[in-house]
Amino acid sequence: MLSTPGTALLSVLHECDSSASGRFQAVILQGVIQPSTELLRKVVSQGVERGEARSDATSEPALDPILAMMMCHSRVCGSxxxxxxxxESIDQIMVPLLGPSGS
Structure with a gap:
């Protein structure tokens, strides 16, 4: 939260009342999280088709940790x-998380 985007996000969150926070949440979900999840699902689906990922690797619980990590680095940490x-992230996180059993 020390980056410019992180500071801006904190400022917006602290200023929102309950009705504004609901609209803000909807914008984030529809404009950032859902499109990112769908794009990630398409990429992982290609891995499933090639036998490089488990058949259930496109489920939301499997994709959520990857999305959270990506959002943290790109939006909050500013890195x-x-x-x-x-x-390294693919080798150490995504392959063990999504890969077929024994990979």
């Missing part, structure tokens, strides 16, 4: 995703 970090 870039260097290629090495991205590759």
């Amino acid at each position: 870039e995703w260097p290629d090495a970090y991205f590759a």
Whole structure:
């Protein structure tokens, strides 16, 4: 929350009353979370088709931790995703989480 986007998000959240917070939540869900989840689901579906991911890897509980990690880094922490970090995240997090049994 120390980044510029994180500070802005905190400011908005602290200023919202209950009706405004509901509208704000709807904007975030419809404009950020749902499209991101669908894009991630499409990518993981390709892994399922190739046999690189479990058949249930496109479920919301399987995708939520990946989405949370991505949003934390890109929105709250304000960090870039260097290629090495991205590759390590796939190898250390996504493959064990989504890969077929025994991978």
